[in-house]
Each structure stands twice: as structure tokens, then as C-alpha cells.
Amino acid sequence: MTSSDPLQRAKRPRSILAGPYGHPFHPIAVTIPIGAWTASILFDLIGFFVDDPTPYTIGAQVLIAIGVVGALMAAVLGFMDFSQIPTGMPAHRTALLHMTLNLAVTVLFAVNWFLRAGADHDEVNVPGFILSIVGLALLGISGWLGGKLSYHYGVRVADEETQRQGFV
DSSP: OOTTSHHHHHHSOSSGGGOSTTOOSHHHHTHHHHHHHHHHHHHHHHHHHSSOOHHHHHHHHHHHHHHHHHHHHHHHHHHHHHTTSOTTSHHHHHHHHHHHHHHHHHHHHHHHHHHHHTSOSSSOOHHHHHHHHHHHHHHHHHHHHHHIIIIITOTTOOOHHHHHGGGO
């Protein structure tokens, strides 16, 4: 395979900012929004069952903000990886859907944050909670697509010869 091979090109970073060969930063960065948004749902659930939900509703809102900032950072890194995938290929179409879903989820959580910011914190914001559930469900679908990009198509995964070094 040559460096002009589309698969080999998709394995290489566009810039060192995307992470070195075989160690992309995008999969690391996505743990920030996934963790923050999952924790925000847990805070909401706790808020439904305690006498004073205020600290939990504020905590959920803060976690949503952290997730949005983290998602924007992950999006920049992901776009750098996306730009290495040649157009017109199944991996490119999968990556485009993955990116579109992630951007939609990020917008959904940003709207969620504004919805909560304009409400009282003395009870769980039910519309915000529903948006969080929908957002996390869409994020799960997008995450599955991201896994397909890495584990099925090998985007930003070291080639088999490099991988073989760990088994000799």
C-alpha cells in the first residue's frame, strides 16, 4: 500500500495536533462530553428524589456546559481526522453521519443549557431532562458509528504491520 492509498491516508494524522500516528486525540477528547452529559442525567435523577434538588439541578447545568465545551474541542479534533478520509467512500459517509449527529447532539445540549439557565433551580427541569435523554440516545448511535470508523474501517488505527509488533 502506498501513501496515496485512501485507507493509509485515513490512518495518518493531518497534523500533530490531531495526535500522533496510532494515537489520535479525538477518542480521548470525546470522554469529556460523554462523561459530563451522563453525569448530568444522574444529577437530574438524584434531584427528582431529594428534598432539596437545587445543588443537583445546578450541578447538572454545569456538567452540561462542561460537556458542550468538551464536545466543541472533540469536534475540532474529529474534523481533523475526518478531513483525511477521501470523499465518496463508505468510511467518509459514515464519518459524515457521525459528525452530523455529534453536532446535532451538541446543539441539543446547548439549547438544554439555555433552557435550564432561564428556569428556577428549585426543581429538576423536566424538558431539560427529556432533552438530555434524547441527546444521550443520539450520542450512543453516533458513538456506535465512531466505533465502526475505528474498528471496522480502521480510521486513525495503526496498520496491521504496526499492530503485529505487539504480538511477536
